[in-house]
Each structure stands twice: as C-alpha cells, then as structure tokens.
Amino acid sequence: MIALLVCDDSAMARKQLIRALPPEWPVNITQASQGEEAMAAIRQGLGEVVLLDLTMPVMDGYQVLAKVREEGHSCRILVVSGDVQEEARRRVVELGALGFIRKPAPAEELRATLDELGLLRAEPATTETQPADKPEIKVGFRDALREVTNVAMGRAAALLAEELGVFVRLPIPTVDLFEASELHMALADANRGDSLSAVCQGFIGEAIAGEALLLFHDSEVADIAHLIGVRPGDDTATSEMLLDLASILIGACLTGIAEQLDIRFSQGHPQLLGEHARSIDELIQFNRARWRQTLAVEISYGLEGHAVHFDLLLLFTESSVPRLTAKIQYLME
Known part of the structure; x- marks a missing residue:
C-alpha cells in the first residue's frame, strides 16, 4: 500500500481530490488541513506521495516544499492548486514538486499525471494490497x-x-x-x-x-x-x-x-x-x-x-x- 497524504485547508477540495483518485490505486489516505499538519504526517512516514495545495493558513504549500527539502524527506509531491500563475508553477517545480495540476483536478488528468510521473503503481490487488476505501468527508x-x-x-x-x-x-x-x-x-x-x-x-x-x-x-x-x-x-x-x-x-x-x-x-x-x-x-x-x-x-x-x-x-x-x-x-x- 502507498502512503498518500492529501493536504488542503478545504474539506471540499480534499473530497473532490480523493473522489478523483484512480479507484484501483492501493493507497492508505491521510488528510491534513494545513502545512504543519502535513509535515507532522510526513515525519511519521504517512506521505510517500503527497497531493499538496498552495494557499493554506499557518504554513502554505511553498513552505511545505521548502521544509521537505530542508529536512531531506524522500516523499514525492504533486501540487494541486487553484493558483495557476505561471510563476507559481515555476516556483513549485524549483522547490522540488514533480508536477502541477490546477483545481478542480479532473479524474482523467489526475490519473494521467500520476502515471506519467511514475506515482501510479496499479499493483494487482491481493489480500495484502486492496484499494483503500475513500473516507467520507463532510463539507459545509x-x-x-x-x-x-x-x-x-x-x-x-x-x-x-x-x-x-x-x-x-x-x-x-x-x-x-x-x-x-x-x-x-x-x-x-x-x-x-x-x-x-x-x-x-x-x-x-x-x-x-x-x-x-x-x-x-x-x-x-x-x-x-x-x-x-x-x-x-x-x-x-x-x-x-x-x-x-x-x-x-x-x-x-x-x-x-x-x-x-x-x-x-x-x-x-x-x-x-x-x-x-x-x-x-x-x-x-x-x-x-x-x-x-x-x-x-x-x-x-x-x-x-x-x-x-x-x-x-x-x-x-x-x-x-x-x-x-x-x-x-x-x-x-
């Protein structure tokens, strides 16, 4: 199973993104609502792959990318953000992100990007590696x-x-x-x-x-x-x-x-x-x-x-x- 961390301050965004994940992808999903929570999860080994928003309170996505690099974590990060400025795309790649998808992420684009980046390991399902149930997220x-x-x-x-x-x-x-x-x-x-x-x-x-x-x-x-x-x-x-x-x-x-x-x-x-x-x-x-x-x-x-x-x-x-x-x-x- 792949340890997947979804970090976004919006429950709506997390719900949309998790719903768009390839259904056969064997992942254990952890959620974080801001950067400090994301870093705590990454330090616990819960962020082998990270889907990261940029605009968040406390610690934003840019700061998370910088902190991950500073601490030397091996997690692979894909930014999923509504900030579609060309400079934003350039900055996240410079900070170590593998790619960028604009919100809301269509399921087909998300699958293609994960596959292209080598993040989508569609392993044959076994009793040990079953696709994880997607969590129910309440959105106000x-x-x-x-x-x-x-x-x-x-x-x-x-x-x-x-x-x-x-x-x-x-x-x-x-x-x-x-x-x-x-x-x-x-x-x-x-x-x-x-x-x-x-x-x-x-x-x-x-x-x-x-x-x-x-x-x-x-x-x-x-x-x-x-x-x-x-x-x-x-x-x-x-x-x-x-x-x-x-x-x-x-x-x-x-x-x-x-x-x-x-x-x-x-x-x-x-x-x-x-x-x-x-x-x-x-x-x-x-x-x-x-x-x-x-x-x-x-x-x-x-x-x-x-x-x-x-x-x-x-x-x-x-x-x-x-x-x-x-x-x-x-x-x-």
Whole structure:
C-alpha cells in the first residue's frame, strides 16, 4: 500500500481530490488541513506521495516544499492548486514538486499525471494490497463556497499577473452573512484610514444575483498606475485603469464561479463608485437599500514586491442563498 497524504485547508477540495483518485490505486489516505499538519504526517512516514495545495493558513504549500527539502524527506509531491500563475508553477517545480495540476483536478488528468510521473503503481490487488476505501468527508456550505471562490480567484490572479507583470499573492477567501450595516466588518483589516476608490458591478443568473465591489486604497493607486504606465495626475486615465482592472478581476472571478456551478452570469457595466470616499462605511451606505442582508465573499489580492492590494467583495443577495446551496450540493455529489 502507498502512503498518500492529501493536504488542503478545504474539506471540499480534499473530497473532490480523493473522489478523483484512480479507484484501483492501493493507497492508505491521510488528510491534513494545513502545512504543519502535513509535515507532522510526513515525519511519521504517512506521505510517500503527497497531493499538496498552495494557499493554506499557518504554513502554505511553498513552505511545505521548502521544509521537505530542508529536512531531506524522500516523499514525492504533486501540487494541486487553484493558483495557476505561471510563476507559481515555476516556483513549485524549483522547490522540488514533480508536477502541477490546477483545481478542480479532473479524474482523467489526475490519473494521467500520476502515471506519467511514475506515482501510479496499479499493483494487482491481493489480500495484502486492496484499494483503500475513500473516507467520507463532510463539507459545509461556507467551506464549499470558499473553495469554489478559491479556484475562481486563482484564474483571476493569473490574468492580473499577466497584465501587470507581477506575482499576485492569493489569500484564503472569507465567507460570511452580514447585515448591510455590518459589511464594514468584512474589511476591517483593509480600513486603515485611507481614502478609497471603488468599482461596483452587478451580476445575475439563474436566481442568483448580487454585486461585486472592488476597493482600491488611494495611497496605492499611484503605484498601480506606475506598473501599467499611466502618467501621474491623469485622472481620466487613472479612472479608466481602475475600471479595466475591475473588469479583469471581477469578470474572471465570476466566470470561474459560474463555470464550476454550471450557470451563466449576465454582468452589468462596471461603475466607479464613491471615488476618493472617506471610509468604507460611506461606500456601504451608498447601496445600503439594495444590499440589506448579504452573503459576502471577501478576497484580498496583494502584489509581491509592491505595497499594493485589492479588496474584492462578492455580495450575493439573501434570496440567492437557496439556489447557491442547491448548486453547490449538486457539485459535491
């Protein structure tokens, strides 16, 4: 039997990945929800083969790869991640990963990659080496939506990285249900007293509706403009730049979510909202009547080597939750 370690902070991702494993592959499966747990399992000999996510709390996948090399473990690691930036692929291979598969990993691609890398030992089943039963994994709605968003934001980050010529640091998305008056809590870390500019874009499809809100700190806009080549002081070009960046991030993220849930979103035109607003609360008040109680998904992108980040909120209406739940439940079956 092969000691297989599946490391991902999302129960949804672990369930999808384990379900995609070749059914005849004789493995003993151990699960880890973050890098330190993975390293503990590897030190116990439970990670002969490791399927490793990159974006995790406590210790991420890059740190796991570096630690495995530092400690001299012989485990063979295949990265399975939603971060599909070319630089991410290059870095994991440089750190010792044997290969890279983007989430969600199709069963056929996973089998072919394992076989190509020599990791798939499809030994004849005997009483000693029977294919292991796949563990039953319970997945909650928030975890599932967070993982769907994680995959979508990775695709958006790849486009942003290509546009700006930088490496985009990806966060772990947060999912919460808020009253309109509480939305500022979702951005408490981002609200540093800076003035803000924001782009808002509505979306609707198959009984799911909401608005995407992308926030920029004005103190960082000049750095973004410099990356793109916009001249300082050109307010018109700066506004167009913010709208273009919003189209990339919001459009790619919504498309990624829609593809996974097998729906199609119609998107409104992006609008510059509350330019140079004094606080997040001022922005929330602008649309308070429409947002009311909202399912909020927060994503905070950062640019490596630059003091720049974007805060993206996907705000789903309360009436969208039943349809979202049904779509996600179907995805998990």
